[in-house]
Amino acid sequence: MTEKSLELKHPYERFLRKERMPHIWCEGCGNGIILNCFVRALDELNIDLNNVVVVSGIGCIGRISGYTNTDSFHTTHGRPIAFATGVKLAKPKLKVVVISGDGDLFAIGGNHFIHAARRNVDITVICANNFIYGMTGGQYGPTTPLEAWTTTTPYGNIEHAFNLVHLAAASGAVYVSRWTALHVRRLKESIKKALQKEGFSFIEAVSQCPEIYGRYNKMKTAISMMKWFKEASEVRNFSDPAKAEISPDKIIVGEFVDIEKPSYGRLLREMKAKLKTKQK
Amino acid sequence: MKIELESKAVLSGQHFLNGDVACAEGALAVGCRFFAGYPITPATEIAERMARRLPQVDGVYMQMEDEIGSIAAVLGASYAGVKSMTATSGPGFSLMLENIGLAIMTETPCVVVNIMRGGPSTGQPTMPGQQDVMQARWGSHGDYEIIALAPSSVQEMFDLTIEAFNLSETYRVPTFVLADEIVGHMWERVNIPSAKAIQVVNRKKPENPPSEYAPFKPDEDLVPPMASFGEGYRFHATGLTHDENGRPRTDSAEVQQRLVQRLCEKIRRNADKIVKVERILLEDAEVAVVAYGIASRAALSAVRKARAQGIKAGLLRLVTVWPFPDKQIEKIAQKVKALVVPEMNYGQIVREVRRVAKETPVVFMSKLGEEPHKPAEILDALRRL
Structure with a gap:
């Protein structure tokens, strides 16, 4: 065998910035699975990578924008959706995807999320929900389950968690789904659907953080966390998102919303076209 | 409501406008095509004009839903290749400062207009102030340099907004138009030149192919050429x-040193090109x-x-506030026996003037609230020097 024939090329290499590897994520983290599903979705849709912009905020998953081989921007904490809104409206041909965490998108950035969904800005938001602030070492966040142990809930969490799919649906998102890092095929299919949808699409990707959340909450390994996903999750497509709260023994997954509504960009284009006829 | 529709970007001709509207027209004339903002007195008229x-x-x-979102969207639009701006006042400016830092760090051309009102906090929304001048310079964390211009007429609201965009595009730095409520709200004649005369x-675009593009590699002027999203360069900014x-280097002192130094030096070394002042009756001035x-x-x-009364007085008007006109002030301070600095705050730019003037005495005149300084008050100060 010649040396050349031993050269192996990863089939998804063109989607990643190789020089940025290894990534910063811990062993067993779900972020790699989400990145994997995302690039497979791009591949299967055959999207021109020159027209994709990945925007992320601060946190573990926030580093994803540095790894995708697209135009990308790593914003301040909580602001990727607002930044992405500017990108999309300034250059509508771009496919703009926000990939960020539960704290970034729903604590510090919560206001931008609900308003972008209400406006129906034509972007896709993927939230890696790992129930905790991982980058800062394990503080509770807006999706941390009641009673969970974190470094800032040393006596157990006494805050109620956001039900993200309900929040997204109520805010006006035209496509809403939830999968876990265990549901790789469905997650990938869901991302494909979201990318093709006109308007604000939202995917909650429940992700394991064995190193911090798991370790603090009796699921020390990625396997044990994914076992929880396997045992607790139940696929119920188009069920009421209001009744899809995540609990220790139930994670309802599936598509919750898939509706048609004119996007902000479309309404803006129509308004400008109308204006043009008046100006003449 | 029937509104007469303009259609041109440059409304060449003579107009009677208020400062906020003139600012909006200046932005349009220089090619601004994206505005994100949040209503706030006394800057709302800029948003209203831009909406129309x-x-x-x-x-x-x-x-947007708030000023934080507004500035973030402005940065996004700028990276998509569109000249963009926002306009606000003190409270909104405070909210924007973190992302102004992001604009500095990612070298995003953008213009932020601050129509200054009375502060701190909600303060006096409909009253003038010049209380955010130091905030504009130092409000975001870390070391950096920015550019800030201070218009004093409605015509200048038009002219300096154009200038702000041009400087911002040249140096890839957020540039501020620091006006006050009076300049924003007063009405004056404005001459808008022909589009050709503007x-x-x-911004400089990269000349090398995407494979060789390093998004933060500067040219000799310390400013890196800027590709836009969607042009095939596929670059990362953080x-x-x-x-x-564009690769994060959170563990290298050398990279930190080099980056922060360049972000500051690209403005400092070009200060002579950036700084503009107006010199009035200074040739033989004694005060x-x-x-x-x-x-x-x-x-x-x-x-x-004062001149009419035989006092050899002159005026140095700062058009550029940041970078600070050190040289220009130093030159005058060496010639005159004293300087007077009137400001609508409790003492901000006067600190810089004192730093530069060294031994030359500097008299500060503070004014807070509704009324600006009266000429008679400043005259009185000149007479007493």
């Missing part, structure tokens, strides 16, 4: 300390006023009156 005018010229007006500067390729914005108008009147 931008769709006419195929631009985008975006009313100088328009666009608020983290980064190397010339001088240093002023900017609304306070400079009363100062001009006071200087003329």
